[in-house]
Amino acid sequence: MSKTRIIVAGPRGRMGLEAVKLVANEEDFELVAAIDRKYDGYIVKDIDGMPSLDAPVYTDVEACFEAVEADVLIDLTIPEVGYKHSRLALEYGIRPVVGTTGFTKDQLNELQQLAEGKGLGIIIAPNFAVGAVLMMQFAKMAAKYFPDVEIIERHHDQKLDAPSGTAAKTAELIQEVRHEKKQGHENETETIEGARGADVDGMRIHSVRLPGLVAHQEVMFGASGQTLTIKHDSYNRESFMSGVKLCVDEVQKIDTLVYGLENLLQ
Numbered sequence: 543m544s545k546t547r548i549i550v551a552g553p554r555g556r557m558g559l560e561a562v563k564l565v566a567n568e569e570d571f572e573l574v575a576a577i578d579r580k581y582d583g584y585i586v587k588d589i590d591g592m593p594s595l596d597a598p599v600y601t602d603v604e605a606c607f608e609a610v611e612a613d614v615l616i617d618l619t620i621p622e623v624g625y626k627h628s629r630l631a632l633e634y635g636i637r638p639v640v641g642t643t644g645f646t647k648d649q650l651n652e653l654q655q656l657a658e659g660k661g662l663g664i665i666i667a668p669n670f671a672v673g674a675v676l677m678m679q680f681a682k683m684a685a686k687y688f689p690d691v692e693i694i695e696r697h698h699d700q701k702l703d704a705p706s707g708t709a710a711k712t713a714e715l716i717q718e719v720r721h722e723k724k725q726g727h728e729n730e731t732e733t734i735e736g737a738r739g740a741d742v743d744g745m746r747i748h749s750v751r752l753p754g755l756v757a758h759q760e761v762m763f764g765a766s767g768q769t770l771t772i773k774h775d776s777y778n779r780e781s782f783m784s785g786v787k788l789c790v791d792e793v794q795k796i797d798t799l800v801y802g803l804e805n806l807l808q
């Protein structure tokens with residue numbers, strides 16, 4: 543069987559480096575290029591801290607897609623760049639697996655249309671950790687019975703987007719089963735702006751950013767005389783890699799956009 547030919551965008555990042563290591567360690571995967579904004583013309587193994595791989599590095603994405611035959615692009619960058627990479631990848635017949643968070647609904651719709659037009663798969667997964675996906679699913683189940691809910695996500699202080707993609711996705715899943723409800727006292731006021739967090743149909747999202755954290759989320763439900771808390775912690779970035787591998791395998795079998803790893807789990 544031939545190997546899956548993979549391009550990683552963002553290879554020096556916290557997640558990108560872990561993804562490069564995954565590709566290096568999987569027998570069925572081959573790194574055919576990396577997209578990096580600083581090391582144009584290098585070979586991956588010549589960049590400090592990278593595994594010993596001979597794949598070329600490109601800064602110009604189109605030049606990369608023109609020159610390199612690839613099956614899958616793994617994107618772990620920033621939203622504007624990840625969106626641009628995904629569009630171009632689809633144009634070039636390469637299937638994107640996107641971990642980058644912060645895409646807008648319009649961007650998701652556009653990518654879905656493009657993927658379907660081309661008959662290609664694309665997977666956008668706000669969280670690749672299986673435990674986090676289960677946490678979101680359990681939260682959705684609980685929200686049917688507990689409409690009062692606050693999401694508290696905690697991340698390292700280098701994270702750019704707030705709320706996290708996982709929190710946004712959790713809120714979307716809860717919205718599917720929860721009727722809009724303003725929580726808290728009807729006359730509550732914020733004496734310091736933002737004290738009650740972000741408001742999604744009346745439910746609240748709180749984003750904590752501190753050094754020392756990796757990626758953590760609690761979904762807390764309350765009802766008369768009881769609370770229920772569903773919690774997930776990622777203590778390192780390896781926790782995301784089995785999900786990345788699953789997405790690389792699955793994206794080659796589909797011809798539309800899949801948003802969320804839960805859609806791939808049996």
Ligand SMILES: NC(=O)C1=CN([C@@H]2O[C@H](COP(=O)(O)OP(=O)(O)OC[C@H]3O[C@@H](n4cnc5c(N)ncnc54)[C@H](OP(=O)(O)O)[C@@H]3O)[C@@H](O)[C@H]2O)C=CC1
Pocket residue numbers: 551552553554555556557558578579580618619620621623640641642643644667668669670671703707782
């Ligand atoms: N789906 C999931 O399970 C997970 C998703 N994420 C998401 O993945 C993304 C990356 O996270 P993380 O690895 O922690 O972030 P890092 O900041 O560590 O890495 C981001 C990478 O993107 C590159 N980059 C930044 N700006 C540009 C640009 N304008 N053009 C090209 N490359 C650029 C950076 O290069 P440079 O060093 O030069 O800035 C770096 O290599 C985030 O959106 C995060 O939310 C994170 C963890 C899990």
Ligand SMILES: O=C(O)C1=N[C@H](C(=O)O)C[C@H](O)C1
Pocket residue numbers: 643668669670697698701702705706707708709756757758
């Ligand atoms: O930036 C991160 O670190 C993470 N980003 C994703 C998100 O925004 O939900 C996934 C995970 O929480 C780690």
